Amino acid sequence: MFEQSARWNEYYRELEPARRRELLDQLCMTEPDDGANDYRRMLFRARHVDEKQPGRVVDRFLFNCLNFAQIWSSAKWFRKYARRETLQTLDAMLAGRAGEYGEAGERAFYWEIRNAAARYLKTCESSGYNRSLFGMIASGDESRAERVCRDVWRMSEGLAERLDLRGQLRLWNRAVQDAYFMSDPGAQRRFEEYCEKNQS
Amino acid sequence: MENFKNLPIVKKLGFNRIILVLVLIAMYFIFSLGSGRMLGQSDLMNALNMVDYLGFLALxxxxxxxxxxxxxxxGPVMVCSGLIAGRLLVTFGWPLWLALIMCVVVGMIFGVFNGILVAFMGLPSFISSMASMMLAKGVGSVFTHVQNSNWPASGAPNSGYKYFVSYNGIPTGLIFLLVVTIICSILLNKTLIGRYILCIGSNREAVRLSGVDTRKWEALAYVICGTLAGIAAITYVGVITQVQPGLGDEFNNNAIASCVMGGTSMAGGVASIGGTFIGVLIISLLRVGIQAMGFRPDYQYIITGIIVALAVFADIRSSARKK
Structure with missing residues (x-):
């Protein structure tokens, strides 16, 4: 269902917003339209364009990876509020509009999220990630891998379970988890073990 | 134990928080047994006096x-605020309301200073806050010519600041602290400001690439901290009245211990305002309890030191388990 041409794969592998814009413009002109090109442009705008400051590059979907993990943490109390916030965030990411473009729309949404998740996972390789003791101590590889797994679980499976939003987060979860599984050979096993440990 | 942890109510309230409340209750009875009498109203009021200023610092x-x-x-910023505002009130004859505002302003200025050093100049917070600790002690001493700052005693003119701690036996300081605790909890958990602060602690690079000005929001955390240290100064002088220059270090340890004990992670990205509040109650009861049991107050340092070490150990263990 999520397979696509090699040229579009190239677009979804690219993590730099400026290069992605170039590729998007090119591919919309040269590749045959599967009916979701408008939606792809809308997703790009929703993710990277700041209407108030047009020159500024943002990545709202990347932020939402973090945001969802934080909503999971704060959703012990006022669950309705957290649920509403999550649904509003999904709306802002145009998740609800994917269906309007059929299978091609769902595919476009899935790959856009997967790209954002891949960018998130790339940031986890930075030296500032997972430092302990007030930022003084850098973590080892194993500890970092475990922390990434926890974050991915919280922003996908954990959030869907805690807020009972499995349906609404179906594509999001699949995209985030697939991006994670592709990032590291041991990721899928680690994630499944983590899921088992955290089953309610 | 696993079954207990999986109970819905335990999951909702948080296992660690329940343990903290149980520790608090146990401490009350242990200290009562140890001192040969039930800790009474005066002991608890004594504990609450410390809760007031330590609470604002810890928040x-x-x-x-x-x-x-x-x-x-x-801690030194709180003492410095009390020293400067006290001298302005007593020596320079500033009106009380202006001196109290000055307390908060001094704290806020130190917060801005720390924020600039850490967020905009990239200094490690550990080092920069050590520097501003020395600076706060120095500024307080220089401004007061190394003299105590004596705030007006109860009943004297301009002693209205004491109402921030107690009014006709009502612990107004605790009420004030509870209100600020609720505000801080909403700010941290339910607003964009709090979300940015927590996200920066969780993955700074991702927040930066999202287009968020991480420097601004990180600096804001230090400004909030400094401002609350200034507010703490108001309740501190309300309890102590006579502020001595050069003090304040010991409050840092107590405030940080309260936070970590309450479930705030030293790795960043995870914070519990409610937990911090309970941590403050534990530390304050500890001080009163040790005194009630007949130990000298200096024993409190030993026990607080052990508690800080245990809290740090528990934090590291718990994050290892969570992973």
């Missing part, structure tokens, strides 16, 4: 720890 430092940083200057 403030929770924001900074949530970003993955630390502020070791909060």
């Amino acid at each position: 403030g430092v929770t924001f900074v720890i949530a970003t993955g940083g630390i502020d070791f200057s909060i």
Whole structure:
């Protein structure tokens, strides 16, 4: 269902917003339209364009990876509020509009999220990630891998379970988890073990 | 134990928080048994006096720890605010309301200073807050010519500031602290400001690439911390009246211990305002309990030191388990 041409794969592998814009413009002109090109442009705008400051590059979907993990943490109390916030965030990411473009729309949404998740996972390789003791101590590889797994679980499976939003987060979860599984050979096993440990 | 942890109510309230409340209750009975009498109203009021200012300090430092940083200057900043405002009130004849505002302003200025050093100049928070700790002690001493700052005693003119701690036996300080605790909890958990602060602590690089000005929000955490240290100064002088220059270090340890004990992670990204509040109650009861059991107050340092070490150990263990 999520397979696509090699040229579009190239677009979804690219993590730099400026290069992605170039590729998007090119591919919309040269590749045959599967009916979701408008939606792809809308997703790009929703993710990277700041209407108030047009020159500024943002990545709202990347932020939402973090945001969802934080909503999971704060959703012990006022669950309705957290649920509403999550649904509003999904709306802002145009998740609800994917269906309007059929299978091609769902595919476009899935790959856009997967790209954002891949960018998130790339940031986890930075030296500032997972430092302990007030930022003084850098973590080892194993500890970092475990922390990434926890974050991915919280922003996908954990959030869907805690807020009972499995349906609404179906594509999001699949995209985030697939991006994670592709990032590291041991990721899928680690994630499944983590899921088992955290089953309610 | 696993079954208990999986109970819905335990999951909702948080296992660690329940343990903290149980520890608090147990401490009350242990200290009562140890001192040969039930801790009474005067002991608890004594504990509450410390809760007031320590609470504001701990709430403030929770924001900074949530970003993955630390502020070791909060105690000296609180004392410095009390010294400067006290001298302005008593020696220079400033009106009380202006002196109290000055308390908060001095704290806020130190918060801005720390924020600039850490967020904009990229200094490690550990080092920069040490620097501002020395600075706060120095400024307080220089401004008062190394003299105590004596705030007006109860009943004297301009003694209205004491109402921030107690009014006709009502613990107004605790009420004030509870209100600020609720505000801080909403700010941290339910607003964009809090979300940014927590996200910076969780993964700064991702927040930066999202287009968020991480420097601004990180600096804001230090400003909030400094401002709360200034507010703490109002309740501190309300309890102590006579402020001595050069003090304040010991409050840092107590405030940080309260935070970490309450479930705020030293790695950043995870913070619990409610937990910090319970941590403050534990530390304050500890001090009163040790005195009630007949130990000298200096034993409190030993026990607080052990508690800090245990809290740090528990934090590291618990994050290892969570992973």
